[in-house]
Amino acid sequence: MTQEELQQLVEEISLTCFSMPFKHQAVFNKRLRSTGGRYHLTDHHLDFNFKMFQEVDEATRVGIIKHELCHYHLHLLKKGYRHQDADFKALLKKTGGLRYAPAVSSQKISKIEWYQCQECETNIYRKRKIDTKRYVCGKCRGKLSWQKTVKSPNRINE
Numbered sequence: 001m002t003q004e005e006l007q008q009l010v011e012e013i014s015l016t017c018f019s020m021p022f023k024h025q026a027v028f029n030k031r032l033r034s035t036g037g038r039y040h041l042t043d044h045h046l047d048f049n050f051k052m053f054q055e056v057d058e059a060t061r062v063g064i065i066k067h068e069l070c071h072y073h074l075h076l077l078k079k080g081y082r083h084q085d086a087d088f089k090a091l092l093k094k095t096g097g098l099r100y101a102p103a104v105s106s107q108k109i110s111k112i113e114w115y116q117c118q119e120c121e122t123n124i125y126r127k128r129k130i131d132t133k134r135y136v137c138g139k140c141r142g143k144l145s146w147q148k149t150v151k152s153p154n155r156i157n158e
Contacts, residue, residue: 122139
């Protein structure tokens with residue numbers, strides 16, 4: 001989906017579901033991670049999660065757009081536009097927008113550093129590398145040795 005297609009879809013949904021025109025800009029924001037979209041109070045434009053729009057089906061996309069349009073139209077009408085407001089909850093239910101954004105698969109696989117104590121053989125996992133000359137085992141104060149970088153603590157034998 002391109003920016004122009006997104007803009008056209010948002011304008012179309014605004015007219016059909018809310019009976020009000022969308023007069024501002026709708027754009028993709030590739031920096032959004034956990035949210036489906038965002039409404040900006042200052043200039044009234046809408047940001048949408050590019051990755052989420054690629055992964056979900058058409059009905060979910062429409063639900064996300066309706067959610068953001070609820071914020072947009074209620075704010076312009078000077079009504080309760082926040083998630084906890086009754087006006088927002090009622091309009092969201094009336095239009096059939098999504099209350100929460102769907103989960104998106106994680107883009108990067110986190111790597112974990114695996115260390116082992118030379119005395120008590122305790123396995124220690126850290127997201128970042130540590131200085132084995134400076135840090136020692138928390139159980140027995142023994143010397144640590146780096147084993148390898150693993151994708152997950154459960155997959156040590158990879």
